[in-house]
Amino acid sequence: MSWTGKIGWGLVVVLLLVALWAPYMAPHDIRQQDLTARLQPPSRAHPMGRDEFGRDVFSRVLYGARVSLRVGITVVAICASVGTLIGALAGYYGGWTDRIVSGFLFNAFLAFPGILLALAMIAFLGPGVNNLILALSIIGWVSYARLIRGQVLKVKELEFVQAARAMGASDARILWRHILPNVVQPLIVQATLGVAGAVLAEASLSFLGLGVQEPMPSWGKMLDSGRAYLTTAPHLVLFPGLAIATTVLAFNFAGDGLNEWLHPQRSRST
């Protein structure tokens, strides 16, 4: 794997550990306010400084990883499952199923800019983590379904599938045992890249006040509230911004690295 891919996976592991162990790693209580020490710059006791309520920014950034990755991974798991099911059925059966799925559903879902669709749903459903996950899943499954449909269309014409069919295997068995294992590689690559997208979408919506709600810390929300103190306490914008950029880069590197590793030929030519 390329060095960027290795760095990406290394960072992904670190981020996952931080998300899992944030309660043990955070040096301070994330809700502990100290109004006498508000907006304090980074110091030894508070390496990322304190926010407008005097809360420890470092601890809140660590907890932010928990929220971001929880949303990112849940959304990708839902999208990949639903997308695979719908894409596989459309690709395998073709005909009317495929016409409805790829001719209409894909176009209709792609007619809305993704983030706007999520924003629209949350505007009417109300903010919160669960509605956020629901909205991002509804906009996200299409790209997985398109990928899987394309892969299934290719694989179902191969000889071993024809052989399985000739031997009388059921459709369900052919799909599950013969076709799916052969389309899972690009799915994993897309899912890795998808986490980056979902993390970014969560941060965007939380920034707009439509995602994660207080007192749960979220990088997007921290950035939004830090904007008001840009001149006096730039660390309030800097550290959550860095956290988002690192996470997005890590999953992008990891996904690209995986892709190159799985298809050395294809990636060298592009």
Place this chain on the structure above:
Amino acid sequence: MDGILGILWRRLVLVIPVVWAVVTFVFLLLHLVPGDPVLAFLGETATPEQVAEMRHRFGLDRPLLEQYLAYWKQIARGDLGVTFVDRRPVAEKILSRYPATLQLAIAAVLVAVLIAVPLGVTAARHQGGIRDALASLVALLGIALPNFALGPLLILLFSVKLGALPPSGFGEPEHLVLPALTLGAALAAILTRLVRASVLEELRHDYVKTARAKGLDDRTVLYRHVLRNGLIPVITIVGLQFGVLLGGAIITERIFNWPGIGTLTIEAIAARDYPLVQGCLLVIALTYLVVNTATDFLYRVLDPRIQVE
């Protein structure tokens, strides 16, 4: 049938069901509100009479199908209803904000193209060298840094530290610089990678060898021949990314207090002014659809090699 009119006709046929889906979705959104949208807007202190009066006024006491048909009739007339807050026409409010968003989006596309084309071409010409690596790094930053992080950082640098550009405002050209840069950065990053890949691909073709064999210098080959073909995919991506740009505009407008449709949407959401939110969403989605269809059409006309499916 395969002339320009044929292509146009086939595109339009594909668009009709999508427009239906968009309008239906926006209509149904109002009924997603847990409980009652009128009650959510008026709050718990509202009397039952007030709620009933408002439900009646906005037609929310009628059967769903009747509401749906009425919504279509209204849209067909170009009427987007009236707002909850001050009962003024939604279309009027949107029209007063729409030009600002359009201005921002177009400026962002310009910024992106002006950064990406020279950067991508330089990277391709010096493939594997230090300039190529630098271009990759810039592109990477543009992708990883979301606009809500980039915007405040730009304000910090150009407004607070250097005092060179205003942190917010509207009307003068200098007000447009930071918002356009913020909104265009991600697109610039995507385009840089695309231009680089596209130029590298074109450089391999025989016509480049022919042009060089004729004795043309590198610059002429690059700008007269290679870029002309290499920029076709760029047009498509700009069009397709326009939707992402419109989504990003909501955030960028909020950072710079830009008086566009994005700020209007967020204000409407905060005030639970649902008809206004519906109107904003509909207009943004239809803009996106028009741009996408136009891009696709242009692409097929520009490059006759592409088969119409």
